[in-house]
Amino acid sequence: MKKAGPKREILISGVSQGLGKAIAEVFIKKDSHVTGISRSREKSLDWLACYKKELSYYPCDLKNPTQLQTLLKTLDKNKSNPDLIILNAGYAVEDVCDGINAGLVEEQFAVNLFSGLRIIEQYLPGMLKRGKGTIAVISSLAVFRENHAGRMGYSASKQALARILDNFRLQYEGRGVHFVTIFPGRMGKKNAYGMGISYESAAERICRALLSDPPPKTLSYPFLQTILTKLLHHCPSGIFRRFFYR
Numbered sequence: 498m499k500k501a502g503p504k505r506e507i508l509i510s511g512v513s514q515g516l517g518k519a520i521a522e523v524f525i526k527k528d529s530h531v532t533g534i535s536r537s538r539e540k541s542l543d544w545l546a547c548y549k550k551e552l553s554y555y556p557c558d559l560k561n562p563t564q565l566q567t568l569l570k571t572l573d574k575n576k577s578n579p580d581l582i583i584l585n586a587g588y589a590v591e592d593v594c595d596g597i598n599a600g601l602v603e604e605q606f607a608v609n610l611f612s613g614l615r616i617i618e619q620y621l622p623g624m625l626k627r628g629k630g631t632i633a634v635i636s637s638l639a640v641f642r643e644n645h646a647g648r649m650g651y652s653a654s655k656q657a658l659a660r661i662l663d664n665f666r667l668q669y670e671g672r673g674v675h676f677v678t679i680f681p682g683r684m685g686k687k688n689a690y691g692m693g694i695s696y697e698s699a700a701e702r703i704c705r706a707l708l709s710d711p712p713p714k715t716l717s718y719p720f721l722q723t724i725l726t727k728l729l730h731h732c733p734s735g736i737f738r739r740f741f742y743r
């Protein structure tokens with residue numbers, strides 16, 4: 498009888514709902530074990546009960562440095578050793594209105610960027626030593642053009658995240674570790690946004706891309722929104738502000 502091979506180990510941040518949950522479920526169906534992180538307490542996530550063996554859940558507020566440090570120590574103690582890391586936790590708030598709320602910008606950077614860097618700091622040396630592994634980040638099409646009035650920190654933090662991955666790629670090209678930057682457009686529970694896509698379809702695409710050998714360096718979707726947003730990046734700000742900014 499053929500012996501079952503070891504399960505793929507995946508770490509996903511922001512696993513409690515939305516895209517992170519959908520990605521976890523797709524990978525679990527493909528015989529992976531997921532280590533999932535987000536703020537919600539375990540008790541409030543009924544669906545975790547369906548995956549007692551396949552998913553180890555760790556509640557942590559990623560913008561709290563003490564909680565993040567404790568989480569990383571616990572993961573280390575539990576011998577967590579992911580083959581694939583998906584840095585998905587992220588959020589946006591209105592942080593500008595007759596001035597800027599720098600504290601809100603800092604908090605978005607803490608979750609959207611710096612928590613991910615701490616996770617990479619913990620696992621990248623091991624991946625480089627083994628000469629294999631993949632680190633994927635969920636950025637946003639908003640990095641090409643922010644179209645939400647009142648938001649500043651979100652697209653800035655997602656842009657920084659994408660740039661950091663570019664730099665990792667330059668630094669470690671050829672060492673067997675892959676860095677994948679994902680630029681999603683609008684996503685939601687259902688395909689209700691015209692140009693947007695459902696979390697489930699997005700998760701399928703991401704999973705397919707991350708399992709290809711080698712994985713792509715970047716992935717953007719949906720197609721139409723990608724083209725429009727990249728074109729609008731070159732649109733003069735006066736025109737963009739008048740017709741598209743809302």
Ligand SMILES: NC(=O)c1ccc[n+]([C@@H]2O[C@H](COP(=O)([O-])OP(=O)(O)OC[C@H]3O[C@@H](n4cnc5c(N)ncnc54)[C@H](OP(=O)(O)O)[C@@H]3O)[C@@H](O)[C@H]2O)c1
Nearest residue numbers: 511512513514515516535536537558559586587637683684
């Ligand atoms: N939805 C879109 O249209 C869209 C478009 C482009 C990019 N994105 C990006 O795609 C990713 C997923 O989006 P989504 O729509 O699935 O968002 P979502 O439904 O709001 O889920 C975000 C996830 O991040 C976790 N999270 C947020 N703050 C956290 C914190 N301080 N500590 C730990 N976990 C935290 C949340 O968990 P808890 O609430 O349990 O903490 C949740 O699991 C995000 O990075 C988002 O910026 C989304």
